[in-house]
Amino acid sequence: MRLLHWYHDIMNLYGDYANVSALKRMLEKSGESVTVDRLSPGDSVRVEDYDFIFIGSGTERNQRVVLEDFKKHAEAFTKFVESGKPVLMTGNSFEMLGKTITDAQGNSFDGLGMFGFTVTEQNKTRQTSDVIYECDFLTRPLVGFVNKCSSLGGVTDNLFRVRLGLSDCDGSGSEGVRKNNLFGTHLTGPVLIKNPHFLAYIAEKLLGRAPATDYLTYENAGYEVTLSELEKRAAEEKQ
């Protein structure tokens, strides 16, 4: 299987790269041989050659640089998503899939337009929080961290319900986008390591069968500790 870690050296904040390491390991434990290509802006790429694409989070400036390159591959990428192959985009990378991104100075940049949402950035307050997200396709909630300076408007294909922490815009109670097997979320960092059940879900999409999960002892234990800490926090916030 071929995994593409796209823009690996520029959209790489917070240890995002580990998502690809985690998926590679699960596929290998499930008996597949796996190669990972790590590409940069300007590299030539045949999107259709891959089975999975990951793009991580970056600074606002880096996202602008990548957006210009990414748009050159819009057609191939859209086909990839329509074919049902899985894609994970964390942090501000999935913002490139919307209609426009408007920066703090008011400059507007066109996105891919795969979704109808618009993105508005500000440069005064960094918005960060630990989060608990829920969705129908996973039996357990997701835990993680969001770190952004943007607000999304007009999101229709929401991925998660928010139980703790930041939404895609103030008080919307929902976060992220999904189309077929493309998952876009402001969750940052090693999302698939922190949430082994989400990793297994994506691996199953790739394999067409249940992946190996028996090796995840510490991953599962770590998830339970974090979830229990965040549940306590959520209960405190309710009071």
Added chain:
Amino acid sequence: MRVFLTILICRLLRFAGGLVGKGSSMPGKVALRLCPDILSRVKLPPYIIAVTGSNGKTSTVEMIAHILLQNGKRVAWNREGSNQIEGVTTLVLGSATLGGRVKSDILLIESDERFARYTFKYIKPTHYVITNLYRDQLTRNGHPEWVYDALADSIYDGTQLILNADDPLVSRFGQGREDVVWFGADRFSSDTDTLCSAYDDGAYCPCCKAPMTYTSHHYNHIGHYACTACGYRRHDTDYTITAVDLEKGEMTVDGKYKIALALKSLYNIYNIMAAYTVASIAGISGEKIAADMNNYVLKNGRVITFSLGSRRGTLLASKHENSISYDQSIRVACAHKDGCDVLIIVDAVSRKYFTSDVSWLYDIDFEMLGCENVRQIVLAGKYVNDLAVRFSYTDISPEKIKMFEDIGDAVKHLDSDRAEYIYTITCFSDKGKFLALVKED
């Protein structure tokens, strides 16, 4: 009258706070409420030196103060490390006469990266040191470029910048400015041609975003860089570390002044160099500074030696959520030729605010601990599972690693007849839990 009263109340509160061991920001907070523009109403000394950056602020400020005091200067400085505007207000008013005149030659301020723009509106530094910009507390700070923008707003006309030339993002503050003072390091014997880090924050030019190349890396993305497109490159230095012998524990400044190192880390060397540069500008001779820095042991509790039964060790206080801080501590352990065990504790990610985020573990170059000098790795704390998973993504043999959720159990395990030196690497938020179980020197 209002100035008089505000200063009086601030000083009384500071005195009372000192008696009960309370922090140093509260008196300043009250003073700012009583008189919001109090900082612009006091008469400040001719030299106002500010230090900011991700790492090494507290150590650098302590060393600057030490040198200046050794050379007969009267210095007011925030030794408590309370570096937001309230803490700085406490410092300024605490060192002022009731008439509003600060009674020292030099005001020395450690300033938080995000709050400098507010503090310096009222207290404009004459000299402003920016040490480095790293991934640091991303849960609060966002990312280095976000902090860069916040710091850019804190630089006012009439302030002379003192910049680390080896940090590409910090150096950008010097673009288009004439009177910048640059410090940095020539090539070290420990330099590498390729990057040693879990990530590369020097991959792209901070100005034009074209790829950058390095002729040498001192550590992580700190080194000699040049943009492949726009001409941006490392600036020549005015004050320079010309040689470092980490094994011997010695650095050389400007080719002539030798300083013996109490802490053998490159990090410490940069802090010393920043302090050297400031002291030189303040008119102290290189010879004097080198003598004052020789074998200087920091008093800020970041490096603590201890014994545990028959074993000896050093706690290297590092910052959770700050991978370069960890990388530096790991390098110190890896350089221990007689062999050492390393204890890593992640129990509370932060002492100041709630978070359970462990993403930053993936930015730390734990792979280095696979070296021969490190014999055993002990992981401990509430987040020990996350540590174990992180280590499973290194090539380090699982046999070398022990795990304990309970810090006490980890310490019991280490209390053995093994001969190896112990390095404990953890954060301020967790170090007390460990120190309570060993004997501090």
